[in-house]
Amino acid sequence: MGKFIMRKVPTGIMFDLKGAEDETLLTSEVYKSKASCKAGIASIVKNAAGEIEDQTVAEPIRQRHPKFELYKDKKDEFRFRLKATNGQVIGSSKGFDKKEDCEKAIADVKANVKKAKIVEPEKTEEKKTEKK
Numbered sequence: 039m040g041k042f043i044m045r046k047v048p049t050g051i052m053f054d055l056k057g058a059e060d061e062t063l064l065t066s067e068v069y070k071s072k073a074s075c076k077a078g079i080a081s082i083v084k085n086a087a088g089e090i091e092d093q094t095v096a097e098p099i100r101q102r103h104p105k106f107e108l109y110k111d112k113k114d115e116f117r118f119r120l121k122a123t124n125g126q127v128i129g130s131s132k133g134f135d136k137k138e139d140c141e142k143a144i145a146d147v148k149a150n151v152k153k154a155k156i157v158e159p160e161k162t163e164e165k166k167t168e169k170k
Contacts, residue, residue: 040150042079043157044072051075055082055129055154057146064120064129064147072158079156082129085122086151090144094137106144116140
């Protein structure tokens, strides 16, 4: 079963969707608050039923939003981005050498989002040490 791992970054908070083998399937944008990050997770769950628009073929069949856009990047790697109903990118993948691996990652996203648990960042107390 997959899980959404929320993590703090210098500019806010974001999440990764991990698959059953703990591989990162999808990464979010950076959010300003934990609440907006959780809303982003809910959007992934809602929109992951979208079709795949394969932009690597000569004449791609355009799909309606929500959708997964499968494309090749500047490094000639296969990637996908998940777009919501409004056309906004809500998650993206790492690069893959093989198109089949990218397609498998999309299938894993679809299979894992509904039951994925949310893991929030641990709250750590900063200990301040006094200098003597």
